[in-house]
Structure formats: structure tokens, C-alpha cells
Amino acid sequence: MRSTIIAAAFAIGAFAAPSILEKRDCNDTCMSYDAATKVANNFQTLIAAYTDALAVQVMTVDFTDYSDSVTSLIDSGCQGPQPLGAVTFDSRASFMAGQKAQPAIPFEILNLWYACEGPVVIRWRSAQTPEIITGNIVIEVERATDGSEPWLIKTVYSEFNSGAWLVNLGVFKPNCTADGNSAAGPVGKKAKRSLPARIM
Ligand SMILES: *[C@@H]1O[C@H](CO)[C@@H](O)[C@H](O)[C@H]1NC(C)=O
Numbered sequence: 001m002r003s004t005i006i007a008a009a010f011a012i013g014a015f016a017a018p019s020i021l022e023k024r025d026c027n028d029t030c031m032s033y034d035a036a037t038k039v040a041n042n043f044q045t046l047i048a049a050y051t052d053a054l055a056v057q058v059m060t061v062d063f064t065d066y067s068d069s070v071t072s073l074i075d076s077g078c079q080g081p082q083p084l085g086a087v088t089f090d091s092r093a094s095f096m097a098g099q100k101a102q103p104a105i106p107f108e109i110l111n112l113w114y115a116c117e118g119p120v121v122i123r124w125r126s127a128q129t130p131e132i133i134t135g136n137i138v139i140e141v142e143r144a145t146d147g148s149e150p151w152l153i154k155t156v157y158s159e160f161n162s163g164a165w166l167v168n169l170g171v172f173k174p175n176c177t178a179d180g181n182s183a184a185g186p187v188g189k190k191a192k193r194s195l196p197a198r199i200m
């Protein structure tokens with residue numbers, strides 16, 4: 001019995017993804033590495049090559065998206081109309097309306113982590129110019145048994161470098177020298193240096 005299982009494991013290992021990741025697959029109630037990758041790729045496609053049909057296929061109707069980074073883009077760095085610290089898209093329909101209005105965005109997955117019933121967590125990069133954007137997303141999922149997707153995207157917590165994105169959009173115009181460095185100096189370091197010594 002034991003040797004049969006080991007033999008099966010080696011047989012799988014010969015054809016499939018790294019066997020260490022396979023060990024986390026348990027049964028139908030638990031997400032496999034392939035299923036987690038599918039969820040991540042579904043989200044990637046929603047950003048990079050959006051269609052309404054895909055949104056309906058891969059997201060729950062009660063989808064919600066929390067992202068102050070997106071809110072800052074919507075508000076162009078102001079404090080409204082979308083309030084910071086609140087839900088950014090409160091339904092699949094509102095996400096679809098927002099995403100449909102966007103041009104396709106380059107979006108590459110750099111890393112992926114997942115747990116049995118989610119979340120799927122990704123680190124991503126968007127090869128924009130002049131500044132690349134990097135971000136992290138926690139994707140909570142819901143098991144579905146009726147459609148083509150075993151795991152639907154339900155809740156998203158997404159933050160990224162919206163400061164660099166606002167530069168790319170021309171909303172934030174940084175004060176740079178000809179070689180691309182900050183003319184104003186390292187503001188963050190200056191602020192830290194001015195703190196009382198015992199806090200540092
Ligand atoms: C798979 O999950 C079901 C439902 O939770 C459970 O009843 C069953 O015992 C599990 N099977 C294994 C092999 O863990």
C-alpha cells in the first residue's frame with residue numbers, strides 16, 4: 001500500500017509541477033496549486049485583457065475590491081470623489097464598469113502563495129514607463145460547483161505603488177535632475193533623521 005502511494009507520487013512528479021507543491025493538494029475541498037494558479041491567471045487577464053464575459057465567469061456577483069491605491073488613481077491624488085479607507089468597488093458590476101473604461105494594463109505575476117480554501121496571494125509587476133509598478137494582492141475565493149471555475153474571485157485587497165503610477169499618468173510631476181535623481185533630495189530619509197533619537 002505504502003509503496004503504491006510512493007510510486008504514484010513519483011509518477012505524478014515526472015509529468016507535473018514540482019512535487020513539493022503537489023503535497024499541499026488534499027481533496028476536493030482544498031485548492032490545488034493548479035487551481036490557485038488559475039485564480040491568479042484569471043485576475044491577471046481581468047487586468048491585462050479585460051472582457052465582460054470573463055468577469056462574469058470568474059468573479060462572484062457580490063465581489064468587493066479594497067484598494068486605496070486604486071482610489072488614489074481614481075481621485076488623481078485628491079481626497080475625493082472616492083473616499084480613502086473605504087471599499088473601492090462594492091460589486092462585480094461596479095468593478096466591470098470601472099475596468100471596461102480602462103485601457104489594457106501590462107500585468108505580470110512575479111510570485112504566488114495560496115492556502116487550502118484561499119486566499120491566493122500574488123506579487124505582480126506592470127512594465128509601465130517611465131516607472132515600473134509593483135504591487136501585492138490578497139485574493140479571497142469561494143468554492144463554486146456549478147460553473148466552469150472551481151474557485152471564484154470574491155474579495156480583493158490590492159495595494160501597489162500608486163505614487164509611481166500617478167507619475168506615469170502625469171498627475172504627479174516629480175522634481176528630478178537630468179540624470180533622473182530627486183532634485184529635492186531624499187525626503188523620506190530627511191524626515192526620519194529629524195525624529196527624536198530614541199524613536200530611531
Ligand atoms: C475530503 O473532504 C470531505 C468534506 O470535508 C471529507 O468528508 C473527507 O473525509 C475528505 N477526504 C479526505 C481523504 O481527506
Ligand SMILES: *[C@@H]1O[C@H](CO)[C@@H](O)[C@H](O)[C@H]1NC(C)=O
Nearest residue numbers: 174175176177182183184185
Ligand atoms: C526642485 O528642487 C530644487 C532643490 O531643492 C529646488 O531648488 C527647485 O526649486 C525645485 N524645483 C521645483 C520646480 O520645485
